[in-house]
Amino acid sequence: MKKTVFVGALSAAAFSAGLAHAQTTLETVQNRGELICGSNTGQAGFGAPDANGVWQGFDVGFCRALAAAVLNDPNAVTFVPLTSQTRFSALASSEVDVLARNTTWTFVRDVDLNLTFVGTNYYDGQGFMVTRDLGVSSALELDGATVCIETGTTTELNLADYFRVNNMSYEPVPVDTAAEAQQQYLAGACDVYTTDVSALASSRAAFAEPGDHAILPEVISKEPLGPVVRHGDDQWADIVQWTLFALIAAEELGVTSANVEELKAGSNNPEINRLLGVEGGFGEMFGLDNEWAARAIAAVGNYGELFASTIGDQTPIGLARGLNAQWTQGGLLYAPPFR
Missing domain, CATH: 3.40.190.10 (Periplasmic binding protein-like II)
Incomplete structure (x- = not known):
């Protein structure tokens, strides 16, 4: 009898471990073939469907960059409109894989709600x-x-x-x-x-x-806005975080949607080579191939290109870069080194 209980306990533990492994966010997204992104209920320039029902905007662009990095398809995204009241419960219950809408990084949200803010993509107030x-x-x-x-x-x-x-x-x-x-x-x-x-x-x-x-x-x-994921899946948090950093670093390094394919062949700048997967093998470190960042940049452009095309001073939204300029231009944007 005791032996049966022991074996049964081992079997249950092994089954639970198998479920835990199967439920990593990266595997779930790749097996589904689609990223589910929590978005706004409609905020022009940031996240809203256009006249044809196609989602457009600054935060939408980030989700498309993430889908390109993970799935090699920037259009493999379903956007789920979420209100201020429903956004966190939807993320916590795995209804969405990532929350990318105007959400402020605060102590309580980070710690008490068990969420992980992976960075700031827009410094606001x-x-x-x-x-x-x-x-x-x-x-x-x-x-x-x-x-x-x-x-x-x-x-x-x-x-x-x-x-x-x-x-x-x-x-x-x-x-x-x-x-x-x-x-x-x-x-x-x-x-x-x-x-x-x-x-x-x-x-x-x-x-x-x-x-x-x-x-x-x-x-x-102070309203630091940025993408959010659930606590407990560090691999997925790293992927989302470094996709954001890839767009920011690309602007600083002069990598654009127009020249990324050319630069993928190799350059005399070692950091560009590491960013684009020519050197270093960084993608393999978190379960992707080494061209993940190049795909993200090709899909939506670098941070500056995405900002300019969706919310910049030449769009109807008309926002200046301000604090969202690169650190080299008097702003707060700063990506850790790809090293």
Whole structure:
């Protein structure tokens, strides 16, 4: 009897170990042949379907780069629209493989929610948008204002802190999604719409009369936005993280979607050679081939190309690089060395 129990325990342990191995995220994605990416419910420039139903945007581009790296196909992605309230539960329950939408890296989210923020792809901050006919030029003039605010966000907490510190009052108009916030703001249900400055710029660009709306100068918080994965799968976290770093490093090194194929043949720059898989065998270290980064760059361009084509100052969103410039250009973008 004891022997049977012991053998049964061993069999159960072996079965559990087999399941654990089978459930690595990389294997799941490769066996499925598709990356499932948690995205916005619709934020122009960052993540939204176009008129043909094809997802486009800055965060969408990152997911396509990741799919190119892992699956050799930037179009092998399903985008799942997630609200601020559903995004973390969807990631935790494995409904999505990665979360790539405007999500702020905070202590509680990183530690208490058992999530892993793999890096920052956009340095942002919270701001305020008002109609110009409100006659307000500073957030310090908003005492008593009604404010449209997405619930379940850091934005909600920052708003309360800012008004408290400045001895001002406000009346919240709670909403569940950015689309609802925009609708309520345009309908006059609130005086002010507050969220990340990038999201305000995205919203304003989609308005019928963008010039009738002003983004106030105050930026009241730090909002480092970036891709998120679950705790416990370091291999997948490394792949997602270094795909982001590959796009950032490519810009610094002058590797673009136009010249990546040529540079794959080899160059006199050892770091470019390591990035593109000519030297070093880096891809093999986390379960990919050595051209993973070259495929990511070919798919969407380097970080600067992706920024310029989706949210840059020549697009309707009209964002300057600012803090999101390379460290060599006065910004905060910095990829660890490929060495």
